Amino acid sequence: MAAAKRFKMSPLTIGTHNGHFHADEALAVYMLRLLPTYHSSQLIRTRDPTLLQTCHTVVDVGGEYEPSTNRYDHHQRTFNTTFPNRPTKLSSAGLVYLHFGKAIIAQHLNVSEDAAEVTVIWEKVYESFIEALDAHDNGISAYDPKAIAAAELKKNFSDGGFTLGAMVGRLNPNWNDPTPSDLVEAQKVEDEKFLVASTRIGEEFSRDLDYYTKAWLPARGIVHNAYAKRLEHDKSGRILVFEGQSVPWKDHLYTLEEKEGGDAKVLYVLYPEKPTLDAKWRIQAVPVSKDSFESRKPLPEAWRGFRDEKLDEITGVDGGVFVHAAGFIGGNKNFDGAKKMALKALDL
Structure with missing residues (x-):
């Protein structure tokens, strides 16, 4: 025993x-x-x-x-x-x-x-x-x-x-x-x-x-909701907007696009820098893959490396904050300005 x-x-x-x-x-x-x-x-x-x-x-x-x-x-x-x-x-x-x-x-x-x-x-x-x-x-x-x-x-x-x-x-x-x-x-x-x-x-x-x-995992529903609303911002669905705050979005976006199929891809993602009404907004170019430094469509070369009033002069959009020298990200003082920058970038 x-x-x-x-x-x-x-x-x-x-x-x-x-x-x-x-x-x-x-x-x-x-x-x-x-x-x-x-x-x-x-x-x-x-x-x-x-x-x-x-x-x-x-x-x-x-x-x-x-x-x-x-x-x-x-x-x-x-x-x-x-x-x-x-x-x-x-x-x-x-x-x-x-x-x-x-x-x-x-x-x-x-x-x-x-x-x-x-x-x-x-x-x-x-x-x-x-x-x-x-x-x-x-x-x-x-x-x-x-x-x-x-x-x-x-x-x-x-x-x-x-x-x-x-x-x-x-x-x-x-x-x-x-x-x-x-x-x-x-x-x-x-x-x-x-x-x-x-x-x-x-x-x-x-x-x-x-x-x-x-x-x-909690970000998945937020990305799905933003993806479903993307046509509200651009009729071709090339702009994704996170209204409250940014979340980990790349994996979820690629999965959604793969499931939907077709050639239409999101090119720019807009999100506030912080979840407050006075937050500045970012515009980020979507990478060709999760770990890539190459963007599907970088922000225009003529904008890169400029800030503030000089950036406003070049883009024709008020409220510009910056565009990174590599063209993968930029910023504006508000959502409307960021969206105007994204829409202009789509055609350049």
Whole structure:
């Protein structure tokens, strides 16, 4: 009886490999520990099959993917699992998110896993955060290397130190760091570094989740409403207006346009700088894609870099505040002025 009681009170264990650690298993462990089942779990980092067999859940090691027994490795030759409707082969982070992501999101939103918004966030966070880690761990490039070579494209600078994978990689022990001669102590030091990495990348995941649940999702209805009213400002629907305040709009706009189809695209977005009656207004050119610096239609070149009265003189619109030298954004003292600037820019 006493033995059975000790067994029930024994902490649940998560197993992963020791040695050099990576972003995927660091995040996988963090995500699991967000859930009540794993909140007080112990971590065993080893490649010893006998020890791994004792673990409740194993990620990124063991050569087995079997959800029924909580085994989530992706290194098998036959492994080819992907997230629904995405092409990238999963890593241990993707596998844990595939099976536990909805529970994490539902807990964050305090709703049922069946709630429609859970699926929306589940898909969005995978595409915006998890997929890049899956690709990094599986050696998948963001662009087709052959196509890049054929086009003779070269990087203008190195961005290797600014990825999540590289950030975790830097937290590994250096080759010449002092190492305890005692193997148990050496493993303890390595495990402590892993936990730092797991917490660090986990914080980034939690910030992303927080953004999509608390800011991005509530903005969706506002963008949909503004999109439905766009013909009130321009008969071709090329101007989008946020009447109260600006919200995260790019993702939602692109989704709406894709769903509607056709060639008509929004070119300028107007919004007040703050939610007050005396606020100045901004006019922003819509980028060709979410992460692009190139605009679909930048503000006219002749306006760029000018301010105040000189800008009024050039545009023929009173109340001008500025137009950025790159032409992606400008401002006016009021909504009417911003709208007149947008309408003029459409024809230039």
